[in-house]
Amino acid sequence: MEREGPANLPPNLEWRGEIPGVLRILDQTLLPGRVAYRECRGPEEVSRAILDLAVRGAPAIGLSAAYGAVLIAQHLLKLEVEDFRSRLDRQLTALAAVRPTAVNLGWAVARARRTAGEYGGQGARATATALLRLARTLHREERDTCRALGDAGAELLPRRGAVLTHCNTGYLATGGLGTALAVVYRAHEQGKTIAVYADETRPLWQGLRLTAWELSRFGVPVTVLCDGAAGALLAAGRVDAVIVGADRITRRGDFANKIGTYPLAVLARRHGIPFYVAAPLSTFDPELDDGSAIPIEERDPAEVLSPRGLELAAPQARAWNPAFDLTPADLVTGIITEKGVLTPPLAEAIHSLLPAPPGEGERSMA
Amino acid sequence: MEREGPANLPPNLEWRGEIPGVLRILDQTLLPGRVAYRECRGPEEVSRAILDLAVRGAPAIGLSAAYGAVLIAQHLLKLEVEDFRSRLDRQLTALAAVRPTAVNLGWAVARARRTAGEYGGQGARATATALLRLARTLHREERDTCRALGDAGAELLPRRGAVLTHCNTGYLATGGLGTALAVVYRAHEQGKTIAVYADETRPLWQGLRLTAWELSRFGVPVTVLCDGAAGALLAAGRVDAVIVGADRITRRGDFANKIGTYPLAVLARRHGIPFYVAAPLSTFDPELDDGSAIPIEERDPAEVLSPRGLELAAPQARAWNPAFDLTPADLVTGIITEKGVLTPPLAEAIHSLLPAPPGEGERSMA
Numbered sequence: 001m002e003r004e005g006p007a008n009l010p011p012n013l014e015w016r017g018e019i020p021g022v023l024r025i026l027d028q029t030l031l032p033g034r035v036a037y038r039e040c041r042g043p044e045e046v047s048r049a050i051l052d053l054a055v056r057g058a059p060a061i062g063l064s065a066a067y068g069a070v071l072i073a074q075h076l077l078k079l080e081v082e083d084f085r086s087r088l089d090r091q092l093t094a095l096a097a098v099r100p101t102a103v104n105l106g107w108a109v110a111r112a113r114r115t116a117g118e119y120g121g122q123g124a125r126a127t128a129t130a131l132l133r134l135a136r137t138l139h140r141e142e143r144d145t146c147r148a149l150g151d152a153g154a155e156l157l158p159r160r161g162a163v164l165t166h167c168n169t170g171y172l173a174t175g176g177l178g179t180a181l182a183v184v185y186r187a188h189e190q191g192k193t194i195a196v197y198a199d200e201t202r203p204l205w206q207g208l209r210l211t212a213w214e215l216s217r218f219g220v221p222v223t224v225l226c227d228g229a230a231g232a233l234l235a236a237g238r239v240d241a242v243i244v245g246a247d248r249i250t251r252r253g254d255f256a257n258k259i260g261t262y263p264l265a266v267l268a269r270r271h272g273i274p275f276y277v278a279a280p281l282s283t284f285d286p287e288l289d290d291g292s293a294i295p296i297e298e299r300d301p302a303e304v305l306s307p308r309g310l311e312l313a314a315p316q317a318r319a320w321n322p323a324f325d326l327t328p329a330d331l332v333t334g335i336i337t338e339k340g341v342l343t344p345p346l347a348e349a350i351h352s353l354l355p356a357p358p359g360e361g362e363r364s365m366a
Numbered sequence: 367m368e369r370e371g372p373a374n375l376p377p378n379l380e381w382r383g384e385i386p387g388v389l390r391i392l393d394q395t396l397l398p399g400r401v402a403y404r405e406c407r408g409p410e411e412v413s414r415a416i417l418d419l420a421v422r423g424a425p426a427i428g429l430s431a432a433y434g435a436v437l438i439a440q441h442l443l444k445l446e447v448e449d450f451r452s453r454l455d456r457q458l459t460a461l462a463a464v465r466p467t468a469v470n471l472g473w474a475v476a477r478a479r480r481t482a483g484e485y486g487g488q489g490a491r492a493t494a495t496a497l498l499r500l501a502r503t504l505h506r507e508e509r510d511t512c513r514a515l516g517d518a519g520a521e522l523l524p525r526r527g528a529v530l531t532h533c534n535t536g537y538l539a540t541g542g543l544g545t546a547l548a549v550v551y552r553a554h555e556q557g558k559t560i561a562v563y564a565d566e567t568r569p570l571w572q573g574l575r576l577t578a579w580e581l582s583r584f585g586v587p588v589t590v591l592c593d594g595a596a597g598a599l600l601a602a603g604r605v606d607a608v609i610v611g612a613d614r615i616t617r618r619g620d621f622a623n624k625i626g627t628y629p630l631a632v633l634a635r636r637h638g639i640p641f642y643v644a645a646p647l648s649t650f651d652p653e654l655d656d657g658s659a660i661p662i663e664e665r666d667p668a669e670v671l672s673p674r675g676l677e678l679a680a681p682q683a684r685a686w687n688p689a690f691d692l693t694p695a696d697l698v699t700g701i702i703t704e705k706g707v708l709t710p711p712l713a714e715a716i717h718s719l720l721p722a723p724p725g726e727g728e729r730s731m732a
Contacts (some may be wrong), residue, residue, distance in 0.1 A: 235691075
């Protein structure tokens with residue numbers, strides 16, 4: 001398979017075989033200590049992997065769902081056309097609902113649903129084959145998308161400088177080089193000297209565990225800090241830009257991203273530091289305008305109260321554990337996409353770039 | 367011993383015996399899982415307890431140093447006056463340097479040094495006795511200070527509301543009810559219904575481990591959140607005030623406090639939420655005007671990279687681990703002290719309240 005980046009990076013998503021085949025998902029909950037895969041043969045295993053954050057990052061979740069649609073179809077090969085179509089439809093709906101915030105999940109399922117609509121009349125096997133072709137196409141397109149997005153963003157960086165980022169937005173989070181980290185990787189490959197400051201990103205430490213790991217493998221120097229230390233870092237003038245990813249961007253440019261993103265935007269504004277969002281067009285939700293309409297997933301309080309099983313809290317303590325926060329468009333310097341960097345007024349820039357809204361029926365079915 | 371709060375709270379600092387005696391320090395690194403004490407018989411053990419954060423919080427560090435001065439003196443009982451005085455002086459200097467940021471440490475050592483100056487001529491035993499009297503006086507005064515500060519702050523809170531706080535500023539951090547948490551405790555005792563949101567406070571989880579524990583013991587409902595989630599909390603309008611402690615406050619009202627404080631101040635300003643600092647007058651440094659002159663301690667990167675021994679980072683990853691950050695006076699709504707609430711212009715309010723600056727010699731010796 002065509003690969004980006006150093007050869008010693010294990011693939012994060014890999015389809016083995018044809019129909020029936022196996023989706024191998026790199027289990028990110030075990031990184032960086034262990035490189036191990038979840039072998040998904042049915043849709044429940046994909047849903048479980050998404051729910052457990054074995055695979056995470058909006059684009060990678062989308063691709064997992066595209067492959068998940070193949071797994072659904074190949075489990076229904078023996079059914080007659082009508083049964084097949086209704087079971088497929090029901091299970092695609094369930095798959096789209098596994099996590100609520102990232103729009104890429106619904107987007108990928110909507111694409112799969114369209115393909116299923118085209119091929120469903122030809123039976124289960126033809127549909128499964130078409131869904132696998134779709135997933136592979138999306139995967140390949142995403143490699144190109146990440147690279148184009150990275151190139152567009154790399155132009156914004158100085159020849160020598162430092163970037164602050166949050167969570168993990170690299171190859172682990174996508175089907176290619178990444179989003180915010182693709183910008184760093186492309187700048188690095190072009191000979192720029194870019195150091196990265198990575199927020200540890202509590203509660204699940206995607207920055208500490210994943211971003212530090214993949215940047216190191218790419219040969220990019222990385223310094224981890226606690227999420228609360230970003231204010232001191234930005235105040236000290238150590239950073240040329242903040243670049244983050246996104247899980248969903250609305251028509252006017254409000255966006256949801258990993259909890260802890262919004263404070264960075266507010267702090268960057270105070271210190272006059274550019275704040276960029278890096279995301280492919282598949283992360284835009286053409287149906288939403290106001291960010292407050294984005295559903296925010298709340299996760300298990302145990303992620304806060306007993307990090308990785310450490311019993312650190314008083315028995316009576318409760319926790320509030322939103323997985324994402326909202327950043328309003330007015331704090332965004334630019335949105336880095338595969339079609340270039342969108343700058344304010346964002347609503348206009350987004351309007352001119354977004355593909356035509358999907359058909360009503362398709363979207364409402366997802 | 368006179369106690370504040372519920373009877374089931376173990377004392378955090380306790381002197382047992384006279385001269386020679388033992389300083390018992392509640393080991394906060396083991397909380398909330400275990401209540402255990404470090405028994406300090408010599409100054410090295412006190413320094414070690416301060417360095418390890420077995421005792422932390424600016425006021426409690428100050429009191430530990432006051433008792434530490436007694437331990438120094440009682441170890442030198444057999445020395446002649448001149449030897450005693452020079453050894454005492456040298457060891458007090460070392461004690462004052464154990465942690466750089468909290469001014470209370472230097473302040474307490476300066477007080478001990480003044481007492482030693484008055485009694486030194488009468489020999490080691492008389493000095494040790496006088497130092498113990500001083501430590502007990504400071505301890506008793508701090509109980510009054512915390513209560514007065516709490517009462518002054520409680521007036522700022524509504525009859526029913528919620529407060530966001532950071533780190534631990536309660537009885538564990540002081541010789542009394544606390545600073546920011548004293549405000550909550552006094553409001554609670556006056557019949558107000560106050561809920562507390564507590565930042566977990568990475569890297570050492572003082573909020574998750576200590577604040578949640580002591581608030582629960584006091585019967586105050588507490589909800590812990592990751593440090594990065596404070597932005598979403600404030601944006602959601604769930605909080606009536608942010609109240610934090612301080613490790614050092616300058617003449618114009620800039621202050622250092624636990625890393626992660628500064629982002630809260632910036633976010634509170636954006637959302638029009640009052641941002642209060644609660645601190646006794648002993649936390650003011652009359653020698654500094656600009657906060658950027660406050661020395662900021664950087665601690666072991668392992669606190670970030672391997673939290674509580676969990677190996678979560680790639681071997682190549684580095685970390686930046688400042689223990690404190692600076693918040694400029696212009697973001698402060700008020701400073702809650704035992705003499706009332708100071709409001710802007712803070713420089714004038716502080717000037718009118720601060721005791722006369724200590725003698726040059728005394729301060730420079732510390």
